[in-house]
Amino acid sequence: MNISKTAISRFSNVIFALLSLGVICVASAGAAEQGANADKEDAANKSFLNSKPANPALPFSDIVRAGNTLFMSGQIGFDSSTGALAVGGFEAEAHQTMKNIKATLERYGYDMSQVVKCTVMLTDISDFAQFNTIYTQYFKPPYPARSAFAVKALALNSLLEVECIAHL
Incomplete structure (x- = not known):
């Protein structure tokens, strides 16, 4: 050949x-x-952090720690004290979402300053500017990297969902 x-x-x-x-x-x-x-x-360097036992109806972990990186499940404006989404529309849900992120991190000994990336999902992209105003109340400069996009619908008919990645 x-x-x-x-x-x-x-x-x-x-x-x-x-x-x-x-x-x-x-x-x-x-x-x-x-x-x-x-x-x-x-596998030995990975931890699944959960505040409650696994629930087949909610098949995810609060946080997965892989090495020095934390991967948080998405948070919505669910108020655990009422068992429902925060009342008051987008602003109330956005504040509750950010409070949930903060509380989840703190539950496992971490804090907002360790967040390096957020992904924001909005059911109405016109809420983007209002979300920025609320977001900056929970993070200080330099802000985490961030993506934001519109979605058709979210769990429990939430108006937004935010997932975060943190580095230790």
Whole structure:
């Protein structure tokens, strides 16, 4: 079989592109063994933090700690003292949501200053400016990185949901 240098060059470029994108990888048996050991270490370095026993109707953890990073489940404006969403529309729900984030962090010994990223979901994007006003009452500069986007609907017909990532 006679393969041209151009064909080999193109093939090499494709392989390099796939490698750099992580589509394919090359590893020795030793590397695979190290990867398996790393998986065991990762599992040992992960904690699922919950204030209550697991509930099949709510299949998530309050916070998952993986190494030095905390991944919080999304919070809505649910007021646990009333068992319902905070009364008073968007402003009340937004304040309750932020209070829930703060309380969840503090329950496990962390605080708002450790939050590095928030994702905000709004059922009405026109609430964005009002949310910013409320958000800045709970975080101080430099603010965490943040994404915000509109969604069609949220759990319990909440008007917003916020999930956070914190670094220890």
